[in-house]
Amino acid sequence: MFPQRLDSPLAYDIAKALIDGFNRHYRLFRAESSRAKHRFETADWHGQQRAQRERIEFYDLRVNEAVARLEKEFKAGDQPMDVWHQIKLHFIGLLVNHHQPELAESFFNSVTTKILHRAYFQNDFIFVRPAISTEYIEPRGAPHFRAYYPTHEGLADTVERVIEDYALLGTFANKRRDAERVAAAILGRFHQVKLRANFQLQVLSGLFYRNKGAYLVGKIINGFVELPFALPILHDRKGHFYVDAALFGEDDLQMLFSFARAYFMVDMEVPSAFVQFLRSLMPRKPRAEIYNALGLAKQGKTLFYRDFLSHLNYSSDKFRIAPGIKGMVMLVFDLPSFPYVFKVIKDYYPPQKETTREQIKGKYMLVKHHDRVGRMADTLEYSDVGFPLDRFEPDLVAELEKFAPSQVEIGDRDGNGEMELVLKHVYIERRMIPLNLYLQETFDLLAAPESPAVAKRARDQLEHAVAEYGNAIKDMVAANIFPGDMLWKNFGVTLNGKVVFYDYDEIEYITDCNFRRVPAPRNEEDEMSGEIWYSVGPKDVFPETFGPFLLGNDSVRKAFMAKHADLLDAAFWQSHKERIQAGQMLDVFPYDEAQRFEHDGHAPYF
Numbered sequence: 321m322f323p324q325r326l327d328s329p330l331a332y333d334i335a336k337a338l339i340d341g342f343n344r345h346y347r348l349f350r351a352e353s354s355r356a357k358h359r360f361e362t363a364d365w366h367g368q369q370r371a372q373r374e375r376i377e378f379y380d381l382r383v384n385e386a387v388a389r390l391e392k393e394f395k396a397g398d399q400p401m402d403v404w405h406q407i408k409l410h411f412i413g414l415l416v417n418h419h420q421p422e423l424a425e426s427f428f429n430s431v432t433t434k435i436l437h438r439a440y441f442q443n444d445f446i447f448v449r450p451a452i453s454t455e456y457i458e459p460r461g462a463p464h465f466r467a468y469y470p471t472h473e474g475l476a477d478t479v480e481r482v483i484e485d486y487a488l489l490g491t492f493a494n495k496r497r498d499a500e501r502v503a504a505a506i507l508g509r510f511h512q513v514k515l516r517a518n519f520q521l522q523v524l525s526g527l528f529y530r531n532k533g534a535y536l537v538g539k540i541i542n543g544f545v546e547l548p549f550a551l552p553i554l555h556d557r558k559g560h561f562y563v564d565a566a567l568f569g570e571d572d573l574q575m576l577f578s579f580a581r582a583y584f585m586v587d588m589e590v591p592s593a594f595v596q597f598l599r600s601l602m603p604r605k606p607r608a609e610i611y612n613a614l615g616l617a618k619q620g621k622t623l624f625y626r627d628f629l630s631h632l633n634y635s636s637d638k639f640r641i642a643p644g645i646k647g648m649v650m651l652v653f654d655l656p657s658f659p660y661v662f663k664v665i666k667d668y669y670p671p672q673k674e675t676t677r678e679q680i681k682g683k684y685m686l687v688k689h690h691d692r693v694g695r696m697a698d699t700l701e702y703s704d705v706g707f708p709l710d711r712f713e714p715d716l717v718a719e720l721e722k723f724a725p726s727q728v729e730i731g732d733r734d735g736n737g738e739m740e741l742v743l744k745h746v747y748i749e750r751r752m753i754p755l756n757l758y759l760q761e762t763f764d765l766l767a768a769p770e771s772p773a774v775a776k777r778a779r780d781q782l783e784h785a786v787a788e789y790g791n792a793i794k795d796m797v798a799a800n801i802f803p804g805d806m807l808w809k810n811f812g813v814t815l816n817g818k819v820v821f822y823d824y825d826e827i828e829y830i831t832d833c834n835f836r837r838v839p840a841p842r843n844e845e846d847e848m849s850g851e852i853w854y855s856v857g858p859k860d861v862f863p864e865t866f867g868p869f870l871l872g873n874d875s876v877r878k879a880f881m882a883k884h885a886d887l888l889d890a891a892f893w894q895s896h897k898e899r900i901q902a903g904q905m906l907d908v909f910p911y912d913e914a915q916r917f918e919h920d921g922h923a924p925y926f
């Protein structure tokens with residue numbers, strides 16, 4: 321298949337233009353990420369959030385620049401297959417000593433798939449599979465992690481040194497106290513465990529920045545045991561740094577790196593080395609999601625798609641309509657064996673949904689760019705995705721053809737005798753248990769409990785889910801998000817029991833809403849009228865009217881009113897609106913209040 325000789329100078333020039341385009345992208349991406357340290361040191365929180373948002377756009381901007389250059393300088397789209405074969409080979413050659421080869425390969429794909437016809441979307445021309453290994457790439461600069469070998473007695477000294485080695489500009493309120501706390505927490509984890517000869521701390525060389533936090537991430541190794549840990553470093557009210565908690569174990573780390581949070585800013589020369597290290601801390605987290613969490617979302621998308629194709633090859637179940645109440649604007653389906661859902665925007669919505677495809681896309685985009693505070697699922701957006709038709713349940717095909725005909729094409733697109741169902745546009749996100757179904761399970765158990773223990777467990781689950789639901793809304797409020805449609809069915813429960821929102825089509829900024837009390841009736845007629853008799857503006861919200869929709873079930877009502885009655889009060893929402901308008905930014909930390917160290921008066925801004 322491949323040419324014997326690399327004899328096209330044009331092919332080399334195009335490959336070189338492609339690698340130059342990628343290098344420019346990564347230089348800018350890395351510079352922006354490394355500036356996060358300065359923004360943290362100077363408490364430039366608004367700047368940090370702005371940078372987090374803006375960095376998401378970098379990739380598409382650079383891809384478009386590269387496409388334009390290739391077309392203008394090289395008429396790339398007109399080059400024959402032979403030249404494109406050579407372009408890929410030259411590009412591989414240019415990656416031999418590259419430090420981000422996997423990202424460069426994806427960049428190559430992003431650019432070339434915009435230029436080439438679908439017939440070229442195969443491994444001879446683009447990187448369907450990676451060509452260059454990412455193992456053992458050694459950075460030119462600082463190594464990607466550092467190892468420290470403390471003794472039992474010297475652990476606090478070592479922790480202090482670990483923190484100092486990040487060279488944050490500024491002062492700690494009490495670094496010794498923090499180091500001793502962390503050392504005590506570590507020794508608590510290794511209580512009555514012999515410290516082995518290999519006892520060591522390994523920490524990634526860059527801090528992870530997000531919103532108002534900087535996170536030190538690493539692992540403790542003792543004998544055969546490896547314990548992941550992370551230390552959140554924050555500012556106290558006086559602007560001094562302090563370590564707020566010591567997080568340990570895979571679950572805590574998963575919370576920190578959740579798909580429902582904004583992406584981190586980290587200065588990485590060899591991102592694959594960071595991913596490999598992080599994977600050793602969270603072996604169950606797909607590499608795609610780790611790349612996403614590091615802000616390398618296109619790489620996440622590439623890897624997700626490869627995982628998906630491989631999963632399809634090694635499974636035989638069928639795509640079906642997702643369990644739960646069907647959406648009015650989204651058609652949602654899943655593959656039972658695969659932990660994600662696929663969402664297509666319908667062509668028709670019921671009259672109460674006054675929206676358009678563009679508006680819905682805008683809302684999803686808003687969420688992607690916003691701080692998702694652990695409460696809004698991230699979505700991957702794909703265009704023109706082909707699925708094998710014979711893997712679809714017939715009623716799902718019928719549903720797609722009925723509600724989203726403009727989005728569906730069925731045919732043998734590649735002329736290889738295999739019928740495909742192609743979706744023009746689809747969002748993909750983590751599958752959760754819809755909260756209405758989760759609650760229904762507890763209702764069923766409570767209605768006919770097998771034993772008192774089962775009844776108690778069901779009651780605890782119900783109370784926990786309702787409390788979490790309110791917490792989810794309050795976290796979103798802190799981040800200036802009004803979910804719009806707060807029905808149970810629009811929230812899901814994750815593996816770790818967190819409640820996360822996923823229905824974005826009615827989302828608004830809190831600061832754009834008018835939170836009002838229902839006015840007192842003017843006369844008896846108003847009072848008796850079943851209709852709304854007062855005038856309602858498009859952005860008016862009446863929190864006291866949420867109750868009847870949400871709290872029909874007595875146990876739910878009791879659990880809700882015990883913790884979250886304030887959500888039914890316009891004053892609660894209004895006060896948050898005013899706080900946000902005054903420029904205050906609340907903290908929503910990726911760990912529980914109970915995990916925080918005591919802070920003699922240094923309470924942060926909860």
Ligand SMILES: Nc1ncnc2c1ncn2[C@@H]1O[C@H](COP(=O)(O)OP(=O)(O)OP(=O)(O)O)[C@@H](O)[C@H]1O
Pocket residue numbers: 642643644645646647648649650651652661663697749750751752753754805809810812822823824825
């Ligand atoms: N991430 C997910 N995990 C599991 N199920 C999901 C997920 N997202 C959506 N669903 C299922 O699909 C249904 C419809 O999804 P969604 O709420 O996004 O659609 P919608 O059209 O925006 O809804 P609405 O009619 O409330 O506006 C949900 O009620 C739920 O049952």
